[in-house]
Amino acid sequence: MGMFKGVFRSRPDTGARGQAAEEAALAHLLRAGLRLIERNYRVAAGPSRRAGEVDLILRDRDGTLVFVEVRARADRSHGGAAASVTVHKQRRLIYAAQHYLLRHASPPPCRFDVIAIDGDELVWLQGAFEAA
Numbered sequence: 047m048g049m050f051k052g053v054f055r056s057r058p059d060t061g062a063r064g065q066a067a068e069e070a071a072l073a074h075l076l077r078a079g080l081r082l083i084e085r086n087y088r089v090a091a092g093p094s095r096r097a098g099e100v101d102l103i104l105r106d107r108d109g110t111l112v113f114v115e116v117r118a119r120a121d122r123s124h125g126g127a128a129a130s131v132t133v134h135k136q137r138r139l140i141y142a143a144q145h146y147l148l149r150h151a152s153p154p155p156c157r158f159d160v161i162a163i164d165g166d167e168l169v170w171l172q173g174a175f176e177a178a
Contacts (some may be wrong), residue, residue: 068101069117071161074168080104080112089145098142111156113143115174117162127162128171140177 065074072082084103091097103116115135118125147153160174 058138064116067161067163070118071101071114072102073117074161074170074176075102075104075112075114078170081121083111085148087142087146089142091118094141097140098140098145100139100142100146105154109154111147111154112159113139113146114159114161115139116161116163120165122164125137127159128169131162131174133162134175136175143177 068085070083070088076082082102082104085101087103088102089098099168100113101116102112104112104114106112111155115131116132119127119130136158143156145155152158156177158177162169162171
């Protein structure tokens with residue numbers, strides 16, 4: 047995928063790299079027909095600590111609310127981007143999603159997806175893990 051060329055090779059700061067990955071992931075999901083609801087939803091654990099964050103929250107065509115974690119790596123060394131979504135990271139995502147769902151009197155069906163970008167390759171893992 048040429049749109050990622052150079053994004054991770056020049057070693058920009060981590061924030062810029064993450065932002066570029068999130069933009070690429072969002073563009074991919076929008077092309078697939080999902081609708082953006084919210085970006086970077088954060089839940090605090092205290093005055094200066096984050097308890098959880100969801101990169102993207104979207105609604106799929108069937109009404110499912112999709113919580114998306116975007117992970118990017120320059121290459122597949124150390125297991126690649128998808129492998130970096132550890133059990134600890136999953137728990138933080140689930141916590142943030144549960145907090146977000148408090149807004150809904152009757153929560154819609156939900157799922158957790160991961161967009162993994164390794165170099166120039168983007169992989170969308172639908173239903174990557176469950177809240178159970």
